[in-house]
Amino acid sequence: MQEIKDSLYQLCLKFIEERINTAETALKQAREASNDDTKSSAGDKYETSREMMQQDIDRNKRLLIDAEENQRVLASLKDAPFSESARNGSLVYTSQGNFYLSISAGQLQLGKDTVFAISAVSPIGKLLLGKEKGASFDFNGKKYQIKEVA
Template sequence: MLSLKQELLRKCFESVDERIKSAENAIVSAKEASQDDTKSSAGDKYETTREMMQQEISRNEAQLYEAGKLKHALSQINIEKTSKTIQNGSIVFTDKGNFFISVSAGQFIVEEQVFFAISAVSPIGKILVGLEKGSGFRFNGKEYRITQVY
């Protein structure tokens, strides 16, 4: 199970690194666009474009900050730690899907199985944390049964 956890954690890091790179590239592009724009005879066009680019930079800086927080959260996960109850770093197998409690990073296929990387503070993560093998829970109108926790 350790190799499965390692692979899921690696995929989460890759996903977060892609978010960071995307936000950094968008910031650079917006800064270049802002600097390249020259004042036109249309008056306010220059200032409007600069303001739009500044808003774009600010939005991407916020995304970069959030991605940095996700990367830090991932670095805090100890994949060697095991517990009977679900916690950060747990792999959870249910009769309707598999989850990796880490950060919200989407869906991954590892060892020919689908896993959803979810945060412990996401709606389903809040339900799962503290449960153990054999427990049942209801989410979005569906009944789930936990078959394994690693």
């Protein structure tokens, strides 16, 4: 079971590293575009353009900060000890799907198995936290039965 969790961890790590690289590249390009922009005689146009570029820089900074925070969360789960109740770092098998409580990385394919990497603060993550094998809960009109917590 630990081998599966290690593989899921690596998939999440790859996902977050790609997000960081994308955000860093976009931020660099937005800064370069802003620096290359020279003041034209059409003052209002220039100011609007500068403001749009600044908004683009700010948005990419937020994406980078978010990705780096997810990377820290993921790092804290590297050697998460086994627990019989679902917690950050747990792999939870349910009647409606399998969930890796870690970061919001979405659907991950592990061989022929599909696992959803979700944050513990997501709506379903909150419902899973603290639950043990045999527990059940309802989410979006579906009944979930926990088959196993690893």
